[in-house]
Amino acid sequence: AYTDAVGTMINSGEWNGQESSVLKKEAPHMIEERGIGRATVNFKLRDWVFSRQRYWGEPIPIVHCPKCGNVPVPEEELPLRLPEVESYEPTGTGESPLAAIDEWVNCKCPQCGADAKRETNTMPQWAGSSWYFLRYVDNHNDKELVSREKADEMLPVDMYIGGVEHAVLHLLYSRFYTKFLYDIGVVDFDEPFHKLFNQGMITGKNGIKMSKSKGNVVSPDDLVRDYGCDSLRMYELFVGPPELDAEWDDRGIDGVNRFLKRVWNLVMDSKDADITATKEMIKERHKLIYDVTTRLESFSLNTVISAFMEHNNKLIEIAKKEGGIDKETLSTMAVLLSPFAPHVAEELWEELGHTESVFKAGWPKYDEHAMKDDEIKVPVQINGKTKAVIEISADASKEEALAAGREAIADKLTGNVIKEIYVPKKIINIVTK
Numbered sequence: 001a002y003t004d005a006v007g008t009m010i011n012s013g014e015w016n017g018q019e020s021s022v023l024k025k026e027a028p029h030m031i032e033e034r035g036i037g038r039a040t041v042n043f044k045l046r047d048w049v050f051s052r053q054r055y056w057g058e059p060i061p062i063v064h065c066p067k068c069g070n071v072p073v074p075e076e077e078l079p080l081r082l083p084e085v086e087s088y089e090p091t092g093t094g095e096s097p098l099a100a101i102d103e104w105v106n107c108k109c110p111q112c113g114a115d116a117k118r119e120t121n122t123m124p125q126w127a128g129s130s131w132y133f134l135r136y137v138d139n140h141n142d143k144e145l146v147s148r149e150k151a152d153e154m155l156p157v158d159m160y161i162g163g164v165e166h167a168v169l170h171l172l173y174s175r176f177y178t179k180f181l182y183d184i185g186v187v188d189f190d191e192p193f194h195k196l197f198n199q200g201m202i203t204g205k206n207g208i209k210m211s212k213s214k215g216n217v218v219s220p221d222d223l224v225r226d227y228g229c230d231s232l233r234m235y236e237l238f239v240g241p242p243e244l245d246a247e248w249d250d251r252g253i254d255g256v257n258r259f260l261k262r263v264w265n266l267v268m269d270s271k272d273a274d275i276t277a278t279k280e281m282i283k284e285r286h287k288l289i290y291d292v293t294t295r296l297e298s299f300s301l302n303t304v305i306s307a308f309m310e311h312n313n314k315l316i317e318i319a320k321k322e323g324g325i326d327k328e329t330l331s332t333m334a335v336l337l338s339p340f341a342p343h344v345a346e347e348l349w350e351e352l353g354h355t356e357s358v359f360k361a362g363w364p365k366y367d368e369h370a371m372k373d374d375e376i377k378v379p380v381q382i383n384g385k386t387k388a389v390i391e392i393s394a395d396a397s398k399e400e401a402l403a404a405g406r407e408a409i410a411d412k413l414t415g416n417v418i419k420e421i422y423v424p425k426k427i428i429n430i431v432t433k
């Protein structure tokens with residue numbers, strides 16, 4: 001019933017008639033003045049244990065000196081690297097595996113030069129996972145975390161995709177790191193991601209989580225061997241809306257594989273036929289660009305794949321009539337396919353005579369005008385006498401044509417309809433009694 005959280009206050013004494021947002025700001029002061037409470041800020045981020053007793057992790061650059069206490073490793077000695085070891089198994093004593101490596105642990109105090117020991121705990125995975133995406137835009141930079149110029153150009157992340165299991169803590173820590181880096185001037189934004197998208201989980205049959213112990217794990221290696229990685233990739237997208245969990249079904253990948261073979265065959269059968277594009281082919285080409293582009297932009301990836309399947313079937317039908325499909329339509333198909341089936345798309349592109357990679361082709365644009373179905377004029381008769389002429393799409397189904405016809409003559413209709421006849425693209429006749 002309410003579209004926003006602001007309203008006008010009633011039954012609130014002196015506040016009656018004011019906007020609720022006013023009291024929201026005032027209430028803490030009122031409470032403090034009366035001495036019945038105080039304002040505070042609640043943080044969801046709790047104290048955070050930042051050490052682990054295991055080998056894999058960034059070593060904490062602190063030296064313990066018997067005289068000076070905890071001394072940071074000087075900046076010019078950073079990064080502190082893990083020692084190369086034969087075994088990095090847990091020690092069993094509760095101590096970090098690094099504690100057993102004397103030549104690494106024993107060192108000199110950077111401050112007074114006395115014998116000292118390195119910190120042997122390592123950082124948790126969060127230490128790196130909270131900011132790694134910043135590094136992607138400037139991964140060869142050995143002077144800074146990220147250059148300000150590149151960060152300004154490419155960050156923050158437009159769309160962050162991850163499982164829901166990462167949504168809470170990972171997101172919280174990433175935001176914390178980003179806000180810190182913003183405060184010290186490394187980046188000029190204080191939120192790391194514009195948009196967060198949590199994908200669903202692929203489960204085994206009956207929605208049961210895949211696990212080795214249940215024996216319902218699907219091996220990607222086997223599927224790549226049997227179908228190729230393009231089929232696997234496309235099926236993963238096709239299996240359901242990306243935000244929902246989906247049940248794996250081996251037969252599904254068969255369907256996608258058959259689709260890719262049909263595309264392949266269509267291109268192979270047409271590529272040397274030198275077909276001139278007909279209006280129908282051009283229309284189908286633009287409809288395909290439109291469907292793939294708009295569905296991709298709305299992140300409806302499974303329906304992108306179904307659009308490919310539908311339009312490819314239509315193109316196969318047209319090819320039967322016309323002896324093939326024109327090169328531009330087929331090339332467009334290859335470009336559109338390239339994010340989903342990159343290997344097949346690249347091969348098709350080359351087979352179609354292009355010399356540069358399909359990934360340099362640029363995304364095609366649709367022309368709404370070219371997508372439109374042709375309109376045809378159809379007379380609507382009642383008992384053989386023309387009462388109206390309607391315009392309908394040349395591709396209209398019988399039901400669509402009759403519905404349009406009925407509407408056009410509704411006010412002229414007397415008696416009961418006993419029969420409706422549609423001669424496709426020619427005439428509609430309503431028989432009454």
Ligand SMILES: [Zn+2]
Pocket residue numbers: 065066067068069071109110111112113114
């Ligand atoms: Zn010291």
